[in-house]
Amino acid sequence: MYHTFLIKYGEIGIKGKNRHVFEDALAKQIRLKLSKLDGEYEIRHERGRVYVECSGEWDEGETVDALQHVFGIVGICPVHTYPTEGPDELKAAVVDYIAQEYPDSHATFKVKVRRVDKEFPGTSMEIAAALGEAILQNFPNMKVDVHNPDILLDIEIRDTVYVYSRIIPGPGGMPVGTNGSAMLCLSGGIDSPVAGWMIAKRGVVLDAVYFHAPPYTSDRAKEKVVDLARQVAKYAGPIRLHIVNFTDVQLAIYDTCPHEELTIIMRRYMMKIAEHFAVKNGNLGLITGESIGQVASQTMQSLLTTNAVCTLPVYRPLIGMDKNEIVDISLKIGTYETSILPYEDCCTIFVAKHPVTRPILEVIEKSEAKLKGQIEELVQTAIDTTEIIVAKP
Ligand code: ATP
Ligand code: MG
Secondary structure (H helix, E strand, O other), X not given: OOOEEEEEOOHHHHOXXXXXXXXXXXXXXXXXXXXXXXXXXXXXXXXXXXXXXXXXXXXXXXXXXXXXXXXOOOEEEEEEEEEOOOHHHHHHHHHHHHHHHOOOOOOEEEEEEEEOOOOOOOOHHHHHHHHHHHHHHHOOOOEEOOOOOOEEEEEEEOOEEEEEOOOEEOOOOEOOOOOOEEEEEOOOOOHHHHHHHHHHOEOOEEEEEEEEOOOOOOHHHHHXXXXXHHHHHHHHOOEEEEEEEOHHHHHHHHHHOOHHHHHHHHHHHHHHHHHHHHHHHOOOOEEOOOOOOOOHHHOHHHHHHHHOOOOOOEEOXXXXXXXXXXXXXXXXXXXXXXXXXXXXXXXXXXXXXOOOOOOOHHHHHHHHHOXXXXXXXXXXXXXXXXXXXXXXX
């Protein structure tokens, strides 16, 4: 059995002078993730490679699953290690590897050798040819195919010999913590958890804000959002979730403003409050799950009108995606089943039959002006009474 993983990372390998910063961040995230498991793990990085050595009570499936939740990892390769000795021992090692990983295999293969230990006799090409021959002799059902092999056998000769061929895909992206933080507007829907995941994937730490309207929205609706935050946290790390009681702000808007403008005005107040917390936390942007034209509040005019209240950049990673594309990601990251639970959302409770689809900023501002004198205090109270929960994986 193997007990080492070679971690492949794409983009962060090409960051020039900052490279070690990214590698350190990746190693840190891996360490953090694996520290929750029963096994013992040692993470080493040397010469552009990160290795995870497993010992103790480690479980293969659990370890791979944990690594598949670390952004920055492109591939997870189970590696067999052998002592670096002579050419004969190397042949025996490779034969042992095939016997363990591909018993009775009818497959084509190619051998790729990297001779880092320059003391080892022969060129990389010569060593590869000799190993190919040894495999053919020992496994009559295997054939060489240098162009399109079923099995690409990677062999690295260093102070230890590393042999691997399987690459389990990782989530890609960049290690969390390498790109500042942002405030995710997290509702109970399908879109916003995916939006948060996509930004976290680029190395951004997430905070989140959820607006609810008790008693119009239930505790179960709130629990659902906490659950979603926990699911995103499996990738993004702990998320500080701000739970804002939005009822009185919504009721004031409902009592004072034209009903077809309710959603858009409510969205503007959400964004204002979200930005308040973002600034307080030092977040560098806001994140929403909006996508052009998906609903009335996401037409280009609506987006312009909502955006007008924000000074921080608003990141909308789903902006050009269709619903089915968003659903595919939510299935992949494990948020879909929770997102479709049928609990009420504060946006849908006070919604008009015919919301404006082409709001005009000046008109909306005029309607909002009527809220003056009462809304400031309601917003302040909403801010002051906000509950903060740390959602952990
Ligand atoms: P989602 O599937 O993310 O709920 P949606 O299709 O329901 O999105 P809207 O209700 O228009 O769309 O919301 C657009 C975006 O506004 C959401 O993606 C989310 O970022 C934010 N948002 C909506 N409702 C809330 C809420 N109750 N709390 C926090 N953010 C919200
Ligand atoms: Mg929604």
